[in-house]
Amino acid sequence: MKIAFIGGGNMAAALIAGLANKLTDGANIHVADPNAEALARLHKQYGVTTSAAADAALSAADVIVLAVKPQSMREVAAQVLPFIDKAKQPLIVSIAAGIRSADLSRWLGGYGAIVRCMPNTPALIGMGITGMVAMAGVSAGQTKAADDILRAVGPTVWLDDESKIDAVTAVSGSGPAYVFYFIEAMQQAAEEMGLSAEQGKQLTLATFTGAAQLAQQSSEPVALLRERVTSKGGTTYAALTSMQGSDVKAAIVTAMKAAAARGKELGDELGAAG
Ligand SMILES: NC(=O)C1=CN([C@@H]2O[C@H](COP(=O)(O)OP(=O)(O)OC[C@H]3O[C@@H](n4cnc5c(N)ncnc54)[C@H](O)[C@@H]3O)[C@@H](O)[C@H]2O)C=CC1
Numbered sequence: 092m093k094i095a096f097i098g099g100g101n102m103a104a105a106l107i108a109g110l111a112n113k114l115t116d117g118a119n120i121h122v123a124d125p126n127a128e129a130l131a132r133l134h135k136q137y138g139v140t141t142s143a144a145a146d147a148a149l150s151a152a153d154v155i156v157l158a159v160k161p162q163s164m165r166e167v168a169a170q171v172l173p174f175i176d177k178a179k180q181p182l183i184v185s186i187a188a189g190i191r192s193a194d195l196s197r198w199l200g201g202y203g204a205i206v207r208c209m210p211n212t213p214a215l216i217g218m219g220i221t222g223m224v225a226m227a228g229v230s231a232g233q234t235k236a237a238d239d240i241l242r243a244v245g246p247t248v249w250l251d252d253e254s255k256i257d258a259v260t261a262v263s264g265s266g267p268a269y270v271f272y273f274i275e276a277m278q279q280a281a282e283e284m285g286l287s288a289e290q291g292k293q294l295t296l297a298t299f300t301g302a303a304q305l306a307q308q309s310s311e312p313v314a315l316l317r318e319r320v321t322s323k324g325g326t327t328y329a330a331l332t333s334m335q336g337s338d339v340k341a342a343i344v345t346a347m348k349a350a351a352a353r354g355k356e357l358g359d360e361l362g363a364a365g
């Protein structure tokens with residue numbers, strides 16, 4: 092499979108790490124990006140071919156992954172359009188937050204073979220997860236190709252309704268940042284209570300990994316796992332009572348709804364143009 096990436100930034104690099112020399116040879120991956128340093132790094136690490144902008148190399152691609160910022164998608168669609176081989180009908184995969192398939196299709200002159208995805212950065216170590224949805228014009232073979240590409244970096248969750256992808260963005264797309272934020276807070280507390288930075292990091296990260304694995308492997312609800320840690324009148328009870336006093340759960344729910352609302356707003360704002 093020949094895959095072209097338009098945009099070779101954080102998320103593209105994470106996807107390429109999972110794909111190159113696994114699903115397909117590095118030499119079968121082309122990356123177009125004006126950032127010469129990013130291209131040099133990707134070429135050195137994976138043997139991908141590169142160019143400073145969308146060019147004729149795209150015509151050979153079976154799949155074109157659009158991995159630029161949502162604000163650049165309309166301009167990038169115009170740059171890509173002349174190089175889409177209409178007879179070949181390559182699959183377009185968009186990973187941009189907010190950008191709706193219908194708007195991208197319009198910017199690509201009414202193109203129908205589009206899959207919209209929301210991956211996340213743990214893809215870099217093969218532990219990502221991606222929500223995805225296909226436009227009606229996507230063939231079964233192309234759906235499988237999109238699934239193969241994203242599954243190279245973790246499980247995929249197919250949606251029946253594109254509007255749900257804003258919720259996926261709020262949960263798993265942005266989610267790693269919430270987890271890192273929680274880790275930062277726990278590390279800060281560990282240090283404030285006299286542990287070294289290294290000890291705080293080790294204890295916090297092992298706790299996150301262990302708790303996540305336990306939740307994953309257990310058939311019991313996560314609330315029950317939480318209750319098992321929480322002895323009445325004990326230390327965990329003191330911490331959770333403090334969190335409830337600050338309404339931490341409600342704050343997290345509100346924050347995630349803000350992420351989903353921003354995804355929809357990006358779609359409204361950017362999709363309205365042209
Ligand atoms: N970073 C994340 O955790 C996630 C990001 N996304 C989506 O992935 C997309 C990319 O995000 P990041 O990789 O984080 O951004 P980034 O800023 O790291 O990468 C964007 C890249 O696009 C390049 N670029 C800009 N204009 C271009 C053009 N005309 N042609 C080719 N390349 C061009 C930039 O030089 C840059 O290297 C965004 O739409 C974002 O919504 C989706 C899921 C998770």
Ligand SMILES: O=C(O)[C@@H]1CCC=N1
Nearest residue numbers: 187188260264265266
């Ligand atoms: O923050 C963002 O907009 C992107 C989409 C999901 C993660 N990063």
